[in-house]
Structure formats: C-alpha cells, structure tokens
Amino acid sequence: xxxxxxxxxxxxxxxxxxxxxxxxxxxxxxxxxxxxxxxxxxxxxxxxxxxxxxxxxxxxxxxxxxxxxxxxxxxxxxxxxxxxxxxxxxxxxxxxxxxxxxxxxxxxxxxxxxxxxxxxxxxxxxxxxxxxxxxxxxxxxxxxxxxxxxxxxxxxxxxxxxxx
Numbered sequence: 656x657x658x659x660x661x662x663x664x665x666x667x668x669x670x671x672x673x674x675x676x677x678x679x680x681x682x683x684x685x686x687x688x689x690x691x692x693x694x695x696x697x698x699x700x701x702x703x704x705x706x707x708x709x710x711x712x713x714x715x716x717x718x719x720x721x722x723x724x725x726x727x728x729x730x731x732x733x734x735x736x737x738x739x740x741x742x743x744x745x746x747x748x749x750x751x752x753x754x755x756x757x758x759x760x761x762x763x764x765x766x767x768x769x770x771x772x773x774x775x776x777x778x779x780x781x782x783x784x785x786x787x788x789x790x791x792x793x794x795x796x797x798x799x800x801x802x803x804x805x806x807x808x809x810x811x812x813x814x815x816x817x818x819x
Contacts, residue, residue: 775808781817782806 769775771782779788784802791797794811798804804817 769814771806771808774806775810775814778810779808780811781808 771779774782774788777788779790780794781789781791781797781804783789783798784805786805787798787801789797789801789804792811794804794807798817807814807817
C-alpha cells in the first residue's frame with residue numbers, strides 16, 4: 656500500500672472514532688487492527704444501533720405576548736402661509752390750519768377818573784370853560800357868561816363833557 660492511502664485510512668478511522676465516541680454508541684472490538692498493521696484498537700459502531708431513552712422535558716405553557724399595533728401619528732399638512740403684499744402706507748393728509756385773524760381781546764376802557772370829583776362833592780352842577788363852577792338848578796343857560804360848560808358833574812343829569 657502506498658503511504659497516501661494509509662494516511663487517508665488513518666484519518667478516516669480517527670474521524671469515525673471521534674464520531675462514535677461523541678454519539679456514545681461505540682463498541683470496542685479487540686480483534687481488529689488498523690489497516691497499517693499497527694497495534695491500535697479501533698472502535699467500530701455496533702451492527703444495530705441501540706436506542707437510548709432521552710427524558711422528555713415538558714415545558715409549562717408560556718403566555719404569548721399579544722402585539723398591539725401602535726397607531727401611527729397622523730399629521731395634517733399645514734397649508735403654506737398666504738403672503739399678502741404689503742401696501743404702501745397712505746400719506747396722512749394733515750389739513751393746513753387756516754389762519755383766522757384774531758382781534759385783540761376787547762377790554763373795557765377803565766372807568767374814567769372823574770377829573771372833577773371835588774366839584775361834584777362841593778355840589779356844583781358844572782365846570783365852566785374858564786374853570787369856574789356853576790351851581791344852577793337846570794342845564795339851560797349854565798356857564799353862559801363863562802365860555803360854556805366844559806364838564807357836567809352829574810348832580811343834574813348825566814356826568815360827562817359839555818358842549819362848549
């Protein structure tokens with residue numbers, strides 16, 4: 656036999672021995688020797704395989720989780736914002752104020768200071784144009800010889816300038 660065949664046979668025998676040992680079904684055959692004439696004992700599998708009892712393992716029933724579908728989030732598409740063109744600002748028209756001429760406030764003239772208060776107090780009815788006082792009882796003919804009435808004192812009628 657050539658050396659390559661011997662090596663293959665030895666490898667096969669080793670493989671079978673390992674497989675047999677792992678299965679636990681090997682029987683030792685004392686009378687057989689390897690093909691190369693060595694003194695190694697080869698274990699060969701029995702002619703009929705023996706069945707080994709394997710204990711049955713029963714498992715308690717387990718609850719199968721029920722899958723509840725998760726609702727997918729719904730999204731409503733948001734409409735794009737409407738762009739409104741900006742309006743140009745309208746100029747605010749401010750009315751021009753109308754200038755109305757105003758008159759200065761009318762203030763009453765101060766009451767005339769009676770230039771002849773002393774004549775009135777003395778009882779005279781008029782002051783004549785020459786500065787003399789008249790004590791007449793009526794206006795007719797008063798200060799006729801003295802240039803006319805310059806001022807009426809108010810003792811006879813209204814006070815004020817005379818007509819001289």
